[in-house]
Amino acid sequence: MNYLKKLVMGLICLIFGLSAYAQQHPSIMLTKDNIGALRKGISTYPLLGKSYKKIKSEADKAIKEPVNVPVPKDAGGGATHEQHKKNYLNILNCGIAYQMSGDKKYAAYVEALLLKYASEYQKWPLHPKRKEGHQGGRIFWQSLNDFVWQVYTIQGYDLVYEAIAPAQRQQIEKGLFVPAVKFFTEDCAETFNKIHNHATWAVAAVGMTGYVINKPEYVEMALKGTAKDGKAGYLAQIDQLFSPDGYYTEGPYYQRYALLPFLIFAKTINNYQPALKIFQYRKQLLAKAIETSLQLTYTDGTFFPFNDAVKGKTYESAELVYGVDIAYADIKSQPELLDIVQKQGQVIISDAGLKIAADVAAGKTKPFVYKTLLITDGATGKDGGIGILRAGTNEDQQAVLIKATSQGMGHGHFDRLNLLYDDNNVEVFPDYGSARFINIESKKGGDYLPENKSWAKQTIAHNTLTVDETSNFKGNADRAQQTAAEILYFKDDQDLKVISAAENNAYPGVKMTRTTALLKVEELQKSLMIDVFRVDADKAHQYDLPFWYKGHLTDSSLQLKSFADQLKTLGTQYGYQHIWLNAEQAVPEQTGYLTLLNNKRFYTVNFAAQSPVNLKLLTLGAHDPDQNLLESKAFMLSSTGSKTQTFFTVTETHGSTNTVDETTSGSSSSVSDLKIITAGPEQISVSFKVKGKLYHYQINFKNKENFIKVN
Amino acid sequence: MNYLKKLVMGLICLIFGLSAYAQQHPSIMLTKDNIGALRKGISTYPLLGKSYKKIKSEADKAIKEPVNVPVPKDAGGGATHEQHKKNYLNILNCGIAYQMSGDKKYAAYVEALLLKYASEYQKWPLHPKRKEGHQGGRIFWQSLNDFVWQVYTIQGYDLVYEAIAPAQRQQIEKGLFVPAVKFFTEDCAETFNKIHNHATWAVAAVGMTGYVINKPEYVEMALKGTAKDGKAGYLAQIDQLFSPDGYYTEGPYYQRYALLPFLIFAKTINNYQPALKIFQYRKQLLAKAIETSLQLTYTDGTFFPFNDAVKGKTYESAELVYGVDIAYADIKSQPELLDIVQKQGQVIISDAGLKIAADVAAGKTKPFVYKTLLITDGATGKDGGIGILRAGTNEDQQAVLIKATSQGMGHGHFDRLNLLYDDNNVEVFPDYGSARFINIESKKGGDYLPENKSWAKQTIAHNTLTVDETSNFKGNADRAQQTAAEILYFKDDQDLKVISAAENNAYPGVKMTRTTALLKVEELQKSLMIDVFRVDADKAHQYDLPFWYKGHLTDSSLQLKSFADQLKTLGTQYGYQHIWLNAEQAVPEQTGYLTLLNNKRFYTVNFAAQSPVNLKLLTLGAHDPDQNLLESKAFMLSSTGSKTQTFFTVTETHGSTNTVDETTSGSSSSVSDLKIITAGPEQISVSFKVKGKLYHYQINFKNKENFIKVN
Known part of the structure; x- marks a missing residue:
């Protein structure tokens, strides 16, 4: 027993x-x-x-x-x-x-x-x-x-x-x-x-x-x-x-x-x-659950909005005020929790609130420590997990989240190996969250809208791979619930934070791995996000990897020619019917970049693919008779006719604009020359340059001791 | 002399x-x-x-x-x-x-x-x-x-x-x-x-x-x-x-x-x-110019972005720091200016800065007073003007701006009788400003983009009337510079603030008047915006009155059926080529409403028209090969086949949502039963109900003593 x-x-x-x-x-x-x-x-x-x-x-x-x-x-x-x-x-x-x-x-x-x-x-x-x-x-x-x-x-x-x-x-x-x-x-x-x-x-x-x-x-x-x-x-x-x-x-x-x-x-x-x-x-499980809730927020206090989430929810919500008060007063008096209390700006009028208010007044507060961490899923912790990579201070933090969990029951989305990126107190690559106007009666009584199923839950709504214009598990939640993604590797070093995960069940005969890192190089102030998405199948498929983004495109290595007088939908089902295709073109030599301006900072996504790819620009809003869908836009790497594909991106966070002073600095990327040297199921080797300096980046899937090699 | x-x-x-x-x-x-x-x-x-x-x-x-x-x-x-x-x-x-x-x-x-x-x-x-x-x-x-x-x-x-x-x-x-x-x-x-x-x-x-x-x-x-x-x-x-x-x-x-x-x-x-x-x-003209600059900002400090404006520019910019410092120290030491200085958070290291810093430290600051006012244009003040109507505190203010000026030289837009509405520290009915990414070299060296001319300057880009899909003065700046709009009336009472203006030159044979008011009724907390746009012509025309809006549509009296699989442009020139038509339908009985949710507050635009109208939903982005245009959307009242038309809207600002607490209040409008009783060149008489109470609103163009009658 x-x-x-x-x-x-x-x-x-x-x-x-x-x-x-x-x-x-x-x-x-x-x-x-x-x-x-x-x-x-x-x-x-x-x-x-x-x-x-x-x-x-x-x-x-x-x-x-x-x-x-x-x-x-x-x-x-x-x-x-x-x-x-x-x-x-x-x-x-x-x-x-x-x-x-x-x-x-x-x-x-x-x-x-x-x-x-x-x-x-x-x-x-x-x-x-x-x-x-x-x-x-x-x-x-x-x-x-x-x-x-x-x-x-x-x-x-x-x-x-x-x-x-x-x-x-x-x-x-x-x-x-x-x-x-x-x-x-x-x-x-x-x-x-x-x-x-x-x-x-x-x-x-x-x-x-x-x-x-x-x-x-x-x-x-x-x-x-x-x-x-x-x-x-x-x-x-x-x-x-x-x-x-x-x-x-x-x-x-x-x-x-x-x-x-x-x-x-x-x-x-x-x-x-x-x-x-x-x-x-259960080893102070409830205290752990509160700590984990807080770690599942970005530095602006909002919960990472994956699955059926109402966006804009923060740890200021009543549940977390109760949670943090009880955790501090009744379970473990960690002074970092007082930082959260002060941001919440209130306590429950309670025994716990009294203790906390006294300790805050006594100056016991310490800054809350956001961690790079792996949070396992499943009652025994074996159903994959969430990897969160963080760099920077609580005031200006880069946070990358990779979702490689189980389905998450009825509120789960079909988003295996989804990637979110927050920086500078805003979303850069967001999650749509749920299609819902909570408490607004004119919007289906505030309940989940039909588009929650037809759009928000579908794979293409997320920053992960869709195969053959079909969602993970063909959108069948019961089937999805049977298996979970697998965490291959996790690392939290000073200058290199990595999460690697695999998903082999979402599409029959298709094996996917995503290995995402925040890498600090001496040439740059902010960490680079290095993302390698590898897919291997027994036959050729269409592979679509979108990056839903916030901000505005300001530059690209490609002459993107948007459709001028007419827009058509990207597809007919699994969420594709909701997307307008704004531009499409082949990527010469399978490499290029796009630069976004978001909240006065630039983000350049340098990309390379192993097999030929097209770049597509997308906006949301088709088949939306009731104007239920929110403005969203993406660029997408799309390939057809290959069994295997490797999408390699290096996202640089750089520069700034100031509309008050009318100044701009660092608007061009310092990253160049992305190359995929080898890419197989056991090892992927890529390279890129930062301000002319060559970096090699190697993933060794079979070698946990030396999983990532940078030189 | x-x-x-x-x-x-x-x-x-x-x-x-x-x-x-x-x-x-x-x-x-x-x-x-x-x-x-x-x-x-x-x-x-x-x-x-x-x-x-x-x-x-x-x-x-x-x-x-x-x-x-x-x-x-x-x-x-x-x-x-x-x-x-x-x-x-x-x-x-x-x-x-x-x-x-x-x-x-x-x-x-x-x-x-x-x-x-x-x-x-x-x-x-x-x-x-x-x-x-x-x-x-x-x-x-x-x-x-x-x-x-x-x-x-x-x-x-x-x-x-x-x-x-x-x-x-x-x-x-x-x-x-x-x-x-x-x-x-x-x-x-x-x-x-x-x-x-x-x-x-x-x-x-x-x-x-x-x-x-x-x-x-x-x-x-x-x-x-x-x-x-x-x-x-x-x-x-x-x-x-x-x-x-x-x-x-x-x-x-x-x-x-x-x-x-x-x-x-x-x-x-x-x-x-x-x-x-x-x-x-010139009677302390420079001091007046500084005061007017400040009055031309919304309470968040941003300048009203009409004409060729870079958005996001505030009175924190260096020019206004100099301006306010010099105005206070060298011309007129108004303690309200110290409020602006404190928001600017800096002074020029100068004789003026010393005086100001000393006076701030001495606690002489008084809150800056935003006024409802008419600001005339032209060297002699005869070239029309800007009407700004304000209600509420500096923390939560309704501000309506009507532009009825001269062209404003090379940086002017073709936007006679344009309307802007700001509330709750954000734009509700915005101005696009200029099409420009200032200082961003990849965007045409940071200069005005081609879309500044093809889109931003055009009449349809503004919240005012476009006749026959053609801009004011056919988009000819030299012709536009010859004449100005005319201010008919201005009033600033406690509960009723009104600006009325006419423009008779923008389209040959077409006379336009716009009469806009902020009316406080006892049934409601916030003032109603009452807007009556009257047009009279010698022959039948197409009349398009768009409301470019921020936020999201949450309700409408009409079943708006957006186009599902294909979008086409609204027209071919004068900015229409940049607009996607998302939905179009006839308005039964020429009256209805739309509700927007913007920054956690609701705005219901109740509208009625004298002659038959269609409602169109629009988004920006067609003919934009280089992704130079920013996301924008509008609803538009559009009529064809009439010589005269009257567009009557009552915009109610109401309710709130809270995504942290998940509460919603006041999401439905209290305004109903809009009627146009009579509408002629001398008098317009309309009515509406607020929580069931009937209001009559009459404009007497020929009677300055009794220009607006509300009962």
């Missing part, structure tokens, strides 16, 4: 041994014994004071409004949806304001709202506008939102518990919480017992409710699934949803979202049953 | 009366008597200290480099161009560093550079890459850059004058300055004697050189032209290039550029010949 199993069994015994919990309120993010210190902290520590001011102002706004509990009717972004969202936030904010001010008006407002819900909830049928492919809720269009609602509401209830008379408490618990839990664990049992982020919200909602209203059975279901056998529930989710590196397989956007219920439920468990040592579970 | 003429005559007499000037060095931005105080100020006042630190660091960088005076060879942005630019900046920076530190190494560097120029200058022929349509320089591709070079260099020379031995001074003056002035006043006489911004640089260069090296004749030519008759030269330029409101007819981008030589020469004149009272000339 290994360590993990022993721990699980021990936990189960502990749970069975308890019939009821010590009842003291509040007992989740704020605990009764700490209220005095927190009240004092608000006037002592600026960060805590500022954070509370915001909560109190929201609470003051809330109590001025009449109690409004509409019959659920609208989809995401619609009026009833937004009102119920507002209500749970008001419940939590007023709960905090009550505890901090002692003013009963806040508690009275929460009580009135909850009594109204208690008198209405059981009358509501399943939501009339159920979200396609998702289990419906009662308050919201999908059950997920109902779970979230409960996670917030139960905290608010815990905060005002002692201000509500027993009779009214009974009314609320009987009319609202008990039937809600029944709905979650019976009607929604299938979701509840999944190993999936929706289920995490479900178990957190039920478990936290169990602790607060003293129903041990709820807690047991939450921890072990409705069958109470440990095959589902919270602990099984921690075991299976995260890799040993704390990576959540759906990607950073959902990792962030999934984390909140994990953490807040952990915090609740820890307060009620500290003996369970939940924060130590 | 009017006041102005008397003053000019007086000035001329004064000049004649002088044969040489009091010779003391330095005597321009820094004066000898003030050096001690300035040195002290650098350590006393943070703003001055910070500004000097930057200069000194540049100077320190400069003196480490070898003297490099290459034979002129490259176009704008090229290596020799950039080196000579760098040299004049180094000369000035080292001059300042010498005066502030007393360290002779800086003076020695300037001396070495100037001696090198003195030994080379006369060998250089006209620049080999002369800029098309412009007079060539010797150091640079156009004489303009040579003038600028001299304006900077002569200041540097003045600063190190006393550190250079007389023999070397003679070498420099004889080998460089005297032949340069000869080149400017003889070879470039035509430019020198123009009433044009190039000539302002020329006269400043020559006049300042005259004062510094004690050549009264130079000063005389500078003030009165080479013929010394006052028909050309500095005073004639002040008289003719600015309107009484201090508006420079080429527009803000060139106003900014033109101002620097005006000011720095004025400052020089004032130091050497204070009796001329040059800052008082």
Whole structure:
């Protein structure tokens, strides 16, 4: 019996041994014994004071409004949806304001709202506008939102518990919480017992409710699934949803979202049953997951937007405020986390927030350290991973990301060996993210748009190879879920950072490797990005390698002649139908360059190919009747008729423009003479010049000791 | 004899009366008597200290480099161009560093550079890459850059004058300055004697050189032209290039550029010949011009980019730093200017900078007041004008600009009655500006691109009416220069700001009026933009009114069906050849709306037309072989077959989205039921509803007392 199993069994015994919990309120993010210190902290520590001011102002706004509990009717972004969202936030904010001010008006407002819900909830049928492919809720269009609602509401209830008379408490618990839990664990049992982020919200909602209203059975279901056998529930989710590196397989956007219920439920468990040592579970997995979430951001705080991501989401989001606060206060007090807290500009009004605000005020902050690292995917860490290569400071950083993971479940994209490049606080080679206008009702109720499937998920939407105008696994998610990419090599030296990965299942009979490096050469200030994409097949194929880019083309070695009076689509399916072909031409001697100007800096992509290639310029927007697609553009290396192909690019980051001073420097690339010397499955040898100095760059796939040789 | 003429005559007499000037060095931005105080100020006042630190660091960088005076060879942005630019900046920076530190190494560097120029200058022929349509320089591709070079260099020379031995001074003056002035006043006489911004640089260069090296004749030519008759030269330029409101007819981008030589020469004149009272000339015209330049920026500091403007230029540019410093220190010490200084974050190391830094440190700053105002064009203020309507604070301001001026000479666009709308610190309905990648050599040497003429100048590139797919004045600048638009009405009330203008010459037999208002109604937080474009002709025409917009379409009353597999151009000439037509459809009942999401805020354009219209969606990019055009998109109301047409739009600014918190509010418009009740040449009466409340809006063209009636 290994360590993990022993721990699980021990936990189960502990749970069975308890019939009821010590009842003291509040007992989740704020605990009764700490209220005095927190009240004092608000006037002592600026960060805590500022954070509370915001909560109190929201609470003051809330109590001025009449109690409004509409019959659920609208989809995401619609009026009833937004009102119920507002209500749970008001419940939590007023709960905090009550505890901090002692003013009963806040508690009275929460009580009135909850009594109204208690008198209405059981009358509501399943939501009339159920979200396609998702289990419906009662308050919201999908059950997920109902779970979230409960996670917030139960905290608010815990905060005002002692201000509500027993009779009214009974009314609320009987009319609202008990039937809600029944709905979650019976009607929604299938979701509840999944190993999936929706289920995490479900178990957190039920478990936290169990602790607060003293129903041990709820807690047991939450921890072990409705069958109470440990095959589902919270602990099984921690075991299976995260890799040993704390990576959540759906990607950073959902990792962030999934984390909140994990953490807040952990915090609740820890307060009620500290003996369970939940924060130590699976080698402090939750702390690792928070650290990994932060490492999955660029220096501007945005999450790398691969898979179904809403772009512009940053670590300032509520989930990471909770996450970082809990990680610092309850798991490991790393002073680098305080840097993130200061950028978040707020703390949760909580025991954790108090500790953090005090430590920030005491000057304990150290700069957050962004690392070059490999983050493995899969419960055992064997399903490939994400390689992130970084160079430069937190103020001006080059960051290259290679995605070589598993599919990432329903929110995964068909983007094996995708490459992203951020620099100078903006995207250079971006990921499209998801096709979605979240919360904008006129855009399909804020849900994923049809173009999410027809465009955003398709391989051609990404900076990776599409074979024969067909997506990885022919766009079949179930097949994609069966296998993962493979990490061949990872290295983090001072001047050379490398990730190499292989994908041999995405296309039958086609073997692909991508080896990407950030190489610092003495001739240049910024690191070069060296990317070698090798493909080997049993027969000839069309190979398309696009670079979706931001900025504007300012120079090229080729005379690019764009089509003047007419545009046609690049293809007919797998996303190609959404692309306008703007220009196409053969590349003489298979080598050339393009220069982009983006955010006042130049990027020259020097490229060479082993077999003949065409260069194509692309823009997005065809077959888009509802204007759902965002402006996007790419240049693409495209070859036909070869079995094997090697795409070799050296991207130089150089120079600057200043529109205020009207000055320009370093607008030409210093890189030249790209050559592919040999390229086979065991070894690739290329060369290039930097300011005339010759560099040889060799990849030895079979030799881990000497995988990359630069001289 | 009017006041102005008397003053000019007086000035001329004064000049004649002088044969040489009091010779003391330095005597321009820094004066000898003030050096001690300035040195002290650098350590006393943070703003001055910070500004000097930057200069000194540049100077320190400069003196480490070898003297490099290459034979002129490259176009704008090229290596020799950039080196000579760098040299004049180094000369000035080292001059300042010498005066502030007393360290002779800086003076020695300037001396070495100037001696090198003195030994080379006369060998250089006209620049080999002369800029098309412009007079060539010797150091640079156009004489303009040579003038600028001299304006900077002569200041540097003045600063190190006393550190250079007389023999070397003679070498420099004889080998460089005297032949340069000869080149400017003889070879470039035509430019020198123009009433044009190039000539302002020329006269400043020559006049300042005259004062510094004690050549009264130079000063005389500078003030009165080479013929010394006052028909050309500095005073004639002040008289003719600015309107009484201090508006420079080429527009803000060139106003900014033109101002620097005006000011720095004025400052020089004032130091050497204070009796001329040059800052008082033409009712403090120069101070007015600076104030007007600032009013021609949006709250983010960028100049409104109409005419040939490089976008992204702000009042942080050197010209406005000089301008604001001189305006405050030498003309009128308005504490609001200190707000701009603080945003600029620097002062000129100068007598003016010292005064400003002291006053900032003393807390005299008041917030800059952005005004709703009419700025007239033309030397007598009769050539139409710019109407700017503003609502909101400096942090979140709505700004509408209507351009109803003269052509604005060679840099003017064919955009009579153009409309720009900025809000929330971004452009909503932008101006394309110029088609130019300034200083980027791969883009035609950084010069105006062919698309500047074929696209950026054309009427269809602007948010105004194009008749029969033909630009204003058929794109003939000379014809356009003959007449100007006419301002019909301007009003600045608390809740209603209006500009109304007419243009009757741009198309034969076609009369156009545009009446645009910002109206605050009690139902809404933000002002509504109400725009009524009326056109009347003697026969039927095609009328196209585009709104080039930023952001993304999120909603529309029409089912917009974009073309799926093929795009064609909108037309064949006058800019239409550059436009892809993405969608087209008839507008039922001639009314509808479109909603845009831009920078997390919604904009709904509710529209109605008097005669049948089609709605077209457009993107830019056709006939663009070299990828010179920037992404741009528009929706356009288009009608054919009517003599008269009225386009009535109510643009509501509403709601918000937050991608971090994933919240959306106010995404639907509160405006509805647009109706055109009557529309004739004397009166237009329209109505609309806001949250169900009916508003009548009437324009009475013949009644200035009651021009706009809202009820």
